[in-house]
Every structure is written in C-alpha cells, then in structure tokens.
Amino acid sequence: MTTDSNAQTTSSVDKSGRAIQEMFAGVAPRYDLLNHVLSGWLDHWWRRRAAAALAPRPGEEVLDLCCGTGDQAVQLARRGAKVVAADFCLPMLSLAQPKLRRLSPRKDSPSPQLAAADALCLPFASDRFSAATVSFGLRNVADLDRSLAELCRVLRPGGRLVVLEFTIPEPRLIRAAYLFYFQKILPRIGRLISPRGWAYNYLPDSVVEFPQRQSFLDRMAAADFTELRYDEQSAGTVCIYSAQTVPSGGSQ
Secondary structure: OOOOOOOOOOOOOOOOHHHHHHHHHHHHHHHHHHHHHHOOOOHHHHHHHHHHHHOOOOOOEEEEEOOOOOHHHHHHHHOOOEEEEEEOOHHHHHHHHHHHHOOOOEOOEOOOEEEEOEOOEOOOOOOOEEEEEEEOOHHHOOOHHHHHHHHHHHEEEEEEEEEEEEOOOOOHHHHHHHHHHHHHHHHHHHHHHOOOOOHHHHHHHHHHHOOOOHHHHHHHHHOOEEEEEEEEEHHHOEEEEEEEEOOOOOOO
C-alpha cells in the first residue's frame, strides 16, 4: 500500500448513497462513544485544531458539511460562527440537534442550523458561505471531485475550506503499528461496542483508499481551490487540509 498514490476514482468499498446512509444510521446511537474510545479521546483535540485552522470570525456564516452528530459544529459555534450543519443521514442530525440546543446563546453566535443535504448536490446558493469544514466525511462520498466542486461553488470568492481527515503515517515503524491497530484491533472494538460494529471494517478500508497529503491537495487544486496546505497531527494519523477559493478578481 502507498499513502500518496491512491487518488483513484474507483473504490473497492461501497460508497453509494444508500449504503453510506444505512451504515451511519446503524452506528449512530454509539457513534460518539466509538469515536472517543477508538481515538483515545483525541477526536476532541483534532476538531478544536480544525476549528482553529478555519478561524471563523464572529457572525461569519460557515458550512459544516457531513456534520454527523454535530461535534465540529459545536466547536465552530463556540468561536462565534453562524453555523449551518449539514448531513444526509437523518439519524445523525437527530443526535446533533440536542447538542446544538445546549450551546449557550451569544449575541454574535446564533444557534447552529441543521440541514439535510447531500454532499454531491448541495441545496445552497452559490457564493453563500464565507468558510466551510468537513471532518472525517469526504472519504465517504461516492464522487470526491464532484463534492469538492460543490464546496467550491457554495463558497464565496476567497472563501476558506478546512478538511479534517485520517491519514496513514509515513514513518515505517509508526505506519506498521498504526495499520495493525487500524485493521486488526479497531474493528474488533467496534463490534464489541456497537451492534453494527461491522461498519468499522469499512473505516480502515476507506482511509487506505482515500487520497492523502499531496494527492488530496492535487484533487482540491483540480476543483479550483488555491492556497493549499496540510498539517499533520498525532504522528501523521490525521491531517488538517486548508485551502481557499480564488479571490474576487484574482487568478490562480
């Protein structure tokens, strides 16, 4: 396996909309618990770092795409953003709703709005959002390039995008230990905690197939994003990708 040469458009895992919806609906009741346990509670820290990388200004309208149970939307709202949290899995949105309601209201941070939305065909006007995040979601879409194009469409000129996603560590020894845990231990823990634990066989497969580091930046560039960079976290097991749309009147 390689880490940066896997930018293929075909996949050996089923990423059809129906399959992904059913899988996440099945794991939704234990989704947060499994995220915390399987990451050693680092998922909170990764999301805070992603929110810091986006650096939303108070009152700025931000899209949190593939929002799941709303943890990233919470981090953005706490920074004062006006958040639209979108996902196409309704059971996930149902779990996000009470989290977002519990947020302390602030004059410069209205309560986040929930939206049922497919990442391949976003129901938002072009140039609507100043910024957007996707946390652990783009590797699940059936057409990565189409989803990136949709994100580019709904962002304003000069709009920022931050993507938080798993990666395979590059140092040989760390990589070997990580893959052993990821492919052998993690699915077993998933089966113990969740009645749909088989879904956690999909997780390592989807991560290995997803374009990583420079390969993912290349896909973002093909969707007309610029100012591309990635920052590794936790020994290269996670990357925070940052980009922006071309500013008004600007050129790439």
